[in-house]
Amino acid sequence: MDRQGIIICIVLGILTTNLIRVVPMLLIKGEIRNRFLRSFLYYVPYVTLAVMTFPSIIQTTPEPLPGIVALTAGVVAAWRGMGLFPVAALCCVIVYLLMGV
Numbered sequence: 383m384d385r386q387g388i389i390i391c392i393v394l395g396i397l398t399t400n401l402i403r404v405v406p407m408l409l410i411k412g413e414i415r416n417r418f419l420r421s422f423l424y425y426v427p428y429v430t431l432a433v434m435t436f437p438s439i440i441q442t443t444p445e446p447l448p449g450i451v452a453l454t455a456g457v458v459a460a461w462r463g464m465g466l467f468p469v470a471a472l473c474c475v476i477v478y479l480l481m482g483v
Contacts, residue, residue, distance in 0.1 A: 448480035451457075 383391075386460040414420050440449040459469045 443477060443481065448477045451480060452476040 414423070436453070439453050440446050443449045454470045455476050456473040459472055464472070
């Protein structure tokens, strides 16, 4: 790809990224009162993070079983009120023990 093509790609990337952020601010002038829309926008970051994280947890290990067991244990530990660092440490220890390293 020549220099001009690279510059065009960079400019298009900048425009796309900024339009995604600017257009909602231009279109929505006040507080969002629709309960469904507020709920939807509240959970979008969590869903995006989950969609990127959960497949990676299972596919990181050579076999899926240690990842699945660690994920299950992590969900149970988080549900019982453990913090982020203890849950992550617990999951790492479980994978370490199940991989037999």
